[in-house]
Amino acid sequence: xxxxEAFTFHDVVLVRDGRRILDSVSDHIHRGETTAVVGPSGxxxxxxxxxxxxFEEPTEGVILLDGKPLPSFDVHTLRRRVGLVAQRxxxxxxxxxxxxxxxxxxxxxxxxxxxxxxxALPEVELDAATATLSGGEQQRVxxxxxxxxxxxxxxxxxxxxALDDRSAEAVDRIIGSLVEDGLTAVLVxxxxxxxxHVADSVLVLHQGRLVERGGPGDVRYLS
Amino acid sequence: xxxxxxxxxxxxxLASVLLVGIAIGVSVRARLGLxxxxxxxxxxAFVQLVAVGAVLTVLFTRAGLIGALxxxxxxxxxxxxxxxxxxxxxxxxxxxxxxxxxxxxxxTVGVLLTVGVIEPVPSVVVPVGxxxxxxxMTATILTMRRLAETAQxxxxxIEARLALGLTAEEAMAPHLRRxxxxxxxxxxxxxxxxxxxxxxxAMTGLILAGVEPIVAVRYQxxxxxxLLAAASVSxxxxxxxxxxxxxxxxxxxxxxxxxx
Numbered sequence: 281x282x283x284x285e286a287f288t289f290h291d292v293v294l295v296r297d298g299r300r301i302l303d304s305v306s307d308h309i310h311r312g313e314t315t316a317v318v319g320p321s322g323x324x325x326x327x328x329x330x331x332x333x334x335f336e337e338p339t340e341g342v343i344l345l346d347g348k349p350l351p352s353f354d355v356h357t358l359r360r361r362v363g364l365v366a367q368r369x370x371x372x373x374x375x376x377x378x379x380x381x382x383x384x385x386x387x388x389x390x391x392x393x394x395x396x397x398x399x400a401l402p403e404v405e406l407d408a409a410t411a412t413l414s415g416g417e418q419q420r421v422x423x424x425x426x427x428x429x430x431x432x433x434x435x436x437x438x439x440x441x442a443l444d445d446r447s448a449e450a451v452d453r454i455i456g457s458l459v460e461d462g463l464t465a466v467l468v469x470x471x472x473x474x475x476x477h478v479a480d481s482v483l484v485l486h487q488g489r490l491v492e493r494g495g496p497g498d499v500r501y502l503s
Numbered sequence: 504x505x506x507x508x509x510x511x512x513x514x515x516x517l518a519s520v521l522l523v524g525i526a527i528g529v530s531v532r533a534r535l536g537l538x539x540x541x542x543x544x545x546x547x548a549f550v551q552l553v554a555v556g557a558v559l560t561v562l563f564t565r566a567g568l569i570g571a572l573x574x575x576x577x578x579x580x581x582x583x584x585x586x587x588x589x590x591x592x593x594x595x596x597x598x599x600x601x602x603x604x605x606x607x608x609x610x611t612v613g614v615l616l617t618v619g620v621i622e623p624v625p626s627v628v629v630p631v632g633x634x635x636x637x638x639x640m641t642a643t644i645l646t647m648r649r650l651a652e653t654a655q656x657x658x659x660x661i662e663a664r665l666a667l668g669l670t671a672e673e674a675m676a677p678h679l680r681r682x683x684x685x686x687x688x689x690x691x692x693x694x695x696x697x698x699x700x701x702x703x704x705a706m707t708g709l710i711l712a713g714v715e716p717i718v719a720v721r722y723q724x725x726x727x728x729x730l731l732a733a734a735s736v737s738x739x740x741x742x743x744x745x746x747x748x749x750x751x752x753x754x755x756x757x758x759x760x761x762x763x
Contacts, residue, residue, distance in 0.1 A: 333666060334753050355753045360668035370659040383667030422663075429668060 286311040286464045292341035303488040314465040316475035319485035325468045333362045363431035367438040369422035377406030384428045395424040416447025433464045563626040571625035575632035582640035590647035592759040599744040607639035607737030635733045642734035645686035646741040653678045671750040683738045690734035
């Protein structure tokens with residue numbers, strides 16, 4: 281906890297099929313904050329996110345967590361500390377109770393209920409079918425199943441882009457309260473206006489390069 | 504192996520060319536445009552079978568058990584090439600196919616020989632081995648193809664599990680079970696309905712050669728059981744090796760080239 285930086289990027293390059301998806305990215309992601317990574321589609325922002333839980337590997341450069349290179353951590357432990365929530369939630373189990381326990385099978389019922397309260401789903405039954413949930417509810421269940429791992433960092437890939445405004449607001453509020461409780465959040469979005477009210481700092485990517493960084497009021501990405 | 508009353512002599516074979524003529528006649532009358540293909544197919548069948556017959560005759564009289572097993576090993580190599588060709592997108596496909604077909608064949612033929620179900624002579628080991636290799640190959644192809652497809656279609660599901668800290672083995676477990684099940688269904692189904700729909704090859708052959716049906720079925724029962732074993736072992740080995748090939752050392756699901 282001593283370090284202010286959760287993640288540090290040193291000249292990160294990622295080449296896929298001859299294309300530079302990320303080009304010399306160097307920066308920090310601060311602990312206990314919400315960092316938004318914005319940019320148009322194809323700017324490399326999702327790839328940047330997937331580097332942090334080692335779903336991708338940099339072609340060149342290094343990424344540090346707590347001052348240590350990511351490959352020095354056991355990858356499964358790393359993925360539990362750095363939880364990724366995908367853009368579209370994929371339900372993995374039949375019931376909500378099973379869904380929350382995919383990564384933590386030993387979890388007691390009351391712990392599962394607390395997690396569901398955390399994501400503003402206090403009323404759902406544990407044995408209700410995941411298939412009957414709305415998109416917004418599924419996204420919150422996916423968030424709860426990640427929170428079950430007790431992560432330090434949450435990686436969120438366009439978590440609200442597939443949701444209606446009301447559900448999106450609910451998810452935003454949840455993320456805000458999680459960060460207040462000490463979590464670090466990294467939020468990817470193509471739309472600065474969707475993250476400007478939740479982000480503490482914003483990184484702007486364009487064609488794989490980090491072109492801007494600053495407070496949510498400072499960046500000019502919108503134009 | 505002299506000609507018995509049940510097996511046509513070469514004159515009879517020549518007469519059967521008439522049947523090819525009938526097929527060609529149909530093709531011409533109905534303007535199917537298949538005449539050339541029919542002639543080529545019939546000629547190929549003749550040449551290939553005569554060649555195989557000659558080789559096997561030499562093999563059966565001279566090779567001994569070691570030669571017969573070497574022949575079976577050669578079939579495994581060919582089957583591996585075929586299986587890998589059907590699952591091109593899978594990394595290390597050829598290696599996976601060889602090990603899978605080879606293990607299924609070795610275990611099955613090994614048990615048959617050790618328990619003494621079949622005689623350790625080339626005239627038995629080679630045809631039985633051929634059936635085993637073929638069954639093992641089918642199960643291997645089905646498993647490899649299915650897993651390569653699953654890895655692409657189910658990427659969001661698999662990555663969601665990996666993101667929750669599950670190992671590649673845990674994340675693939677439900678998909679692996681489904682793939683192996685699908686690969687084994689043909690073998691199980693044909694075992695279930697054997698004799699009801701069609702008389703299977705081994706039994707038909709024995710009956711044509713003059714063996715009483717009630718005796719011939721003994722061989723067929725053994726054949727069905729050995730095919731179940733070969734398919735099961737090959738499918739399990741293929742699924743385990745394919746799963747390993749689909750992930751790298753950081754338990755990342757590989758991107759496969761599209762298409763098969």
